[in-house]
Amino acid sequence: MAKIGVDYYPEHWDESLWEQDAELMAQTGVKVVRMAEFAWSRLEPKEGVFDFGWLDRAVELFASKGIEIILCTPTNCPPLWLYEKYPDALQTERSGQPIATGIRGHRCYNSPSLRKFSERIIRRLTERYGSNPAVTAWQIDNELDAVHCCCPECTERFRKYLKEKYGSLESINKAFGSNVWSGEYSAWTQIKPPLGSYPLGWYNPSYMLEWHRFCQKSVNDFVRFQAELIRETIPEAVITTNTWLCENAPDFYKMSEPLDVVSYDNYPPTRLPDDPDALYSHAFHLDLMRGIKRKNFWIMEQLSGAPGCWMPMTAAPKPEMIKGYALQAIARGADSVVHFRWRSAVSGAEMFWHGLIDQSNVPSRRFYEFAQLCREAEALDTDGTEVSSDIALLYSPDTETALKIQPQTDGFHYYNQLKSFHDGIISLGANCDIISQSADFSGYSVIIAPTMFITDESVVKRLYSFAENGGTVVLTNRSGVKDQYNNCIMAPLPAAYSELTGCTVQEFDPIGWDAAHVEMNGREYEVSCWCDVLKPDGAAVIASYTDRFYKGSPAVTVNSFGRGKCYYVGTIGKRDFYKELCARILSDAGLDIITDLPRNVELSARKGGGKEIIFIFNNNDKEVEFSYLNKKFRLKPFEMKTVTQS
Secondary structure (H helix, E strand, O other): OOEEEEEOOHHHOOHHHHHHHHHHHHHHOOOEEEEOOOOHHHHOOEOOEOOOHHHHHHHHHHHHOOOEEEEEOOOOOOOHHHHHHOHHHEOEOOOOOEOOOOOOOOEOOOOHHHHHHHHHHHHHHHHHHOOOOOEEEEEOOOOOOOOOOOOHHHHHHHHHHHHHHHOOHHHHHHHHOOOHHHOOOOOHHHOOOOOOOOOHHHOOHHHHHHHHHHHHHHHHHHHHHHHHHHHHHOOOOOEEOEEOOOOOOOOHHHHOOOOOOOEEEEOOOOOOOOOOOOOOOOHHHHHHHHHHHOOOEEEEEEOOOOOOOOOOOOOOOOOOHHHHHHHHHHHOOEEEEEEOOOEOOOOOOOOOOOOOEOOOOOOOHHHHHHHHHHHHHHHOOOOOOEEOOOEEEEEOHHHHHHHHHOOOOOOOOHHHHHHHHHHHHHOOOOOOEEEEOOOOOOOOOEEEEOOOOEOOHHHHHHHHHHHHOOOEEEEEOOOOOEOOOOOEOOOOOOHHHHHHHOEEEEEEEEEEEEEEEEEEOOEEEEEEEEEEEEEEOOOEEEEEEOOOOOOOOEEEEEEEEOOEEEEEEOEEEOHHHHHHHHHHHHHHOOOOOOOOOOOOEEEEEEEEOOEEEEEEEEOOOOOEEEEEOOEEEEEOOOOEEEEEEO
């Protein structure tokens, strides 16, 4: 059974509401509440003065109703007294000035003061609640990102990080190519964060990649610091932190190493795009979360109403969205789905980020749909089941960062290429893991590696070995461009992968938003953004351009390598292009596919314990009808149906 829960903020509500809220949750089928991630000022209103009485009463109340509790370390929002008395706890902006307080997430992960006071509040929390059987898990901080803090402490730690990695300034200058623009360092004090107002793309790309790697390391160290503190008091603690796809994304794979469970904040769209080629399904995000540890995960914040905070409110969730999107997460490996939030706030910036119950405090359509979700989730026998995949997409935090530092052309985005292949796979009814480049490739039949922009020699060797031993590899445009230092490689592209692909790039055309066309399997497809003009060297051509000055030149090839194959996709298409291409790739690899699924109907299977549960989700705002497993299915918009097989 997947557990359905809610985020609850007892500190926001008069205590007279707690009892009726907890009672209604219990009646509705809520299994878990998350609390206290922003409550530091209530827990420690003055330095060294603690007030846990209110949280004691809240924990006791929910425990009495049989509801589990996830407690959070409140380090995302240190109290204002801490910032005032210990200003080193504040992040420093690129201007060199401390960030202005007033919202959340101001803290510097490396601040000695923040570490000191974080340790104290975490110890107090774990010592007080660690033996309480109702507290079943702990969440670290909230929505951590790799913030680019430019304070003196981070500056010194950045220099130390480079010293440990490179050893000398000479090595740094060589690796960075610092002789460009007379950027060679002659003293360690010359190495600083990217201060000033220049666009980040104007700085040395090697330096910028290392700066972001350092910022990722800082958040990783902060997570490990907290996890170790919690386990000192509670060795058996189940620990997580809630992630999201933010601008300065952490390395999810490394950040999650000290954690037991990956968690995600899941806000699928309430207004579907008019463009039929837009990729809006959060199946991609969910498969990414599952792929981080290659096991089931949790949702720590799930869509409950119209979002609205730093942007105008979006449309209210349509009927079945609340339930359907939660079941979509369960279908893709979520063992717990916690909705944000129980009741919409009446104060603060997030008052229009709607919960299950509006400020009127009168349950309405969304709440009753949530209640139905609780009943359906309880009836689902998912215990002991997991999603298994024959296909993996490789995700590279370094490549994502490098392409943000130096965008390649209009409309060219790393995530879009990942999402396009992912969409092509799930449109055929197949499962897909999104894994780290350092993950074990065994157990997969197909590895799809879009835009291997930053070259890691160990990954190159493993992809060659994977194909040689019978696997199928898929590579794309802008692969092999850079070395590990973010410098261009002097070799015909795809450089290190050329033998594997059996082709090279004669030239490329960054066409941006303009359109070109390719012919594949007798059908013409529109492409855009990027066009590699390929020269086969043993590879077979499976798609060619039909216009522009490279008309007739290869755009997509396939090369036999050892007992396996390697496809090279030199351009970027729309949804139909990727569905057709993925159908060929998966069929040639001997995998089962379903070619006649209606668009945006998603299948996922969870297996284990001698059973298989097939989830069929209509991620559409229109009713669909189709046949599958010798049965006819009719699904309403956002409806989920399941089929259990022994």
